Amino acid sequence: MRALVLSGGAGTRLRPITHTSAKQLVPVANKPVLFYGLEAIADAGIREVGIVVGVDQAAEEVKEAVGDGSRFGLDVTFIPQDAPRGLAHAVLISRDYLGDEDFVMYLGDNFIVGGITPLVDEFRATRPDAQILLQHVPNPSAFGVVELDENGRVVGLEEKPKQPKSDLALVGVYMFTPVIHQAVRKIEPSWRGELEITHAIQWLVDQGYDVRSTVISGYWKDTGNVEDMLEVNRSVLERLEPKIDGSVDDTSEIIGRVVVEEGAEIVGSRIVGPVIIGANTRVVDSYIGPFTSVQHDCQIIDSEIEFSIVLHNSSIQGVRRIEASLIGHQVQVTPAPKVPKAHRLVLGDHSRIQISS
Template sequence: MKALITAGGHGTRLRPITHTQNKHLIPIANKLMLAYALEYANDAGIDEVGIIINEGDTSIVDAFGNGDSFELKIKYIEQSAPLGLGHVVKISESFIKDDPFVFYLGDNILVGGINKFIEDFKANSSNCHLVLSKVPDPNRFGVADVKDGKIIGIEEKPDHPKSILAVTGIYVYDSHIFEAVNNIKPSARGELEISDAHQYLLEKGFSVSYSEITGWWKDTGKPSDLLEANRLVLDNIKDEREGTIDEQSTVSGRVVMGKGSQIINSNIRGPVIIGENVTVDGAYVGPYSAIGDGCKIINSEIEYSILMHQCRISNISRRIEASLLGSDVELLRSQSKPITHRFILGDQSRVEID
């Protein structure tokens, strides 16, 4: 069993963060998003992983190298253009060869890993095994039409979905998927749709089985999805505190705190994760916050937010909430007159002020 994990695309819905970094390198609870997928693969006993990257993008290679830190052998496969998930599978045939494999979209986060889905694939002797989840907005996904416990059809982002069962970004295949992707045609948007490949398999009489996710699963395509995934991961952390906490501070709930971090005259209310060499002074850090390495939060309040490394928040009078800050961002109260708002913002930034 091998794994094929996507880490390409342009992350347009996560701009401006993705103007300067690959979205799969955005941290969720202070761990790079793609690291979760690699951990799931390792936990499932997989030792060879192909990672699909954008042509010329070295950031994923720089972050994960040859895979030794995950006890994996990683091969990087470049995709010249975003031509669809079917195309991703198609260009990976020389890596996969005749092996069964898990196809995992790298911006998906779920509880419990992928072992169960691999076991179900084997138990059903399937050619294709899909992982489904009930969602409130199925028109955003490929949708499975299920009757009497069997998938009878699949549509990609339908205007009028036949069910609320979304096809998540987790699939298990044998080599027949290559026959499918080599026989389908590009859709109206010019992509080889993976839903069309699944429909091909159904129409040719191949076995297409499924599992339904009973826990949580997130497709982290939008900022609100990142914050929700961060919340879900933090809900499962265990208390682990390094660094120093002074006597004037109150730390309650489950808190992970890295080496060299200082909590000074502050209130921390978990679940919260705080990286290494962070200073929190005269501040409040509320539930579901992830604070990256080297951040400084001074005389300010923050809750349900993600701060990447080296951010600085100082003397902000109102609580910061439901926010996503990239690396090396500064939010400061002006010390000069006249008192005005001053911004340096990149394309597609979002700011709310009163």
Template sequence: MKGIILAAGKGSRLYPMTRPVCKPLLPVYDKPMIYYPLAVLMQAGVRDIMIIIPPGEEGPFYRLLGSGARFGVNICYEVQEVARGIADALLIGEQFVGGDDVCLVLGDNIFHSLDFENYLHQATAREKGACVFGYYVADPRAFGVVEFDESGNAVSIEEKPRFPKSNYIIPGLYFYDNQVMEIAHNLKPSARGELEITDVNLEYLRRGELHVVKLDRDFVWLDAGTADNLLFSAQEVKRVQDETGRYIACLEEIGYNRGYISHEQLQQLSGELNKTLYGQYLECL
């Protein structure tokens, strides 16, 4: 399975913060925002990763993440010249994905749960179709809303409905088999001129191959795309880390736990960061 992170948005909802700095490079408490979706892919066992970035941002991203070798993964970068919607990431990454399955994650979404790797295993273990997640929110009108039947099967998806049929939305994490490339090529732009990821999911639903896994109500999902959400996300990350003593999206720890890097490499990395709480956390692993 290949992984794609869509991190190419202008971040206009965060202006003026994102005029000089690309949104995925902003801090969310003690780590850059891009660490969080990258952690999701690593936790899912994905090691070949493409990050789709805005024009002119190759240098800052490479200085931060490089080739991914320090975490035991392989990272490449591709530029999205014009924002054409989430599903456009699949077309940009077509050659990268090749004949493999793909996991697409949005660059400003944060996921955390003690059982998260079990959810990810449910998604990656499927050999056919698509797997997405259902997350309960109080007001789902700003999202893609999924409706379930009495047996818990998804029966409809609506993008930003005025009258939602449920309180479950589909957050920005999508697992697809290779059929998704053919589906993406046949998409038509929506009324706002974008290739909608909801249309991809609807096609899988039409084919009877969309699996929606409901996340528990204590699952933490955050969209850090506005100033209020960015602040709340930072506070929530700090709260969870303080309460559990475990760091969210610690890429070095994930790489070490999965056997991607050795303990010697981990200690070398922690030494580079030993003036920070993050580095001191690594030293104790």
């Protein structure tokens, strides 16, 4: 059995971060969200993994970060996709790599607590033509939605419907036998101009193939926007095991589950966990509150921050107070001049900012 991991896409909901970085490499508790998926695949006993990437700088970043996959116990092959043309298109272009083997398709920006091992084991044991995972969501219009009959059988799928027929959303993990290759060749592009995996699965249903579903009750998030990314970060940090490998001076206070990685320095500061401070990061005369992850080589001086993610090589100095924020790498955050009373902004395309007047 192989795995197909999708790591392309423009990541428009995470702009401006994704103007310069792959969305799958945005860290959760200081580890790229993509890595959690690769670890889950390895834990399920799968060794051969194809990763679908774009043909841009973000793709090169993914290749560099993942390498040959040996760090995860995997044998990784990268499959280029010239443009985001839909999940079914990713299957279509991966035909030669997948051959006639069963496979798991895993969306690289999805996060599932507890991994996928039991689900893969069930698929291997029963081997339906397709196995899909579902979860009840409050906003089904934002997802692929599945309709079940009174016996729990899949009868209909629709991509981001305006009037959903259920609240069951497709989780970003699918399991297929080779029959899916026939399905993706039979469908036409949707109104979005993409080959939708929902249409391919619907084709299997219409043709009488065995399509089964499992409603999961565990934690799942599509980390495609800032709010969900922060929520996943919170969830992972809640299971953090405290560990102090860096230096903490006598005037600092460490409360709760806090990780201070090697080379990090905490001076005259108060850290209230769960918090992770990356290697070689310096925190001076500051407060870092719960559910915050700060990557390596950052500086936080005379500032306050909580429920946030700070990427590597960033600096926050003299700022009170930051919360619910995603701060990119090599960012400088400083106070605005007191006079004149005006806001000076340098923002990336499609940014969103809230200012108290």
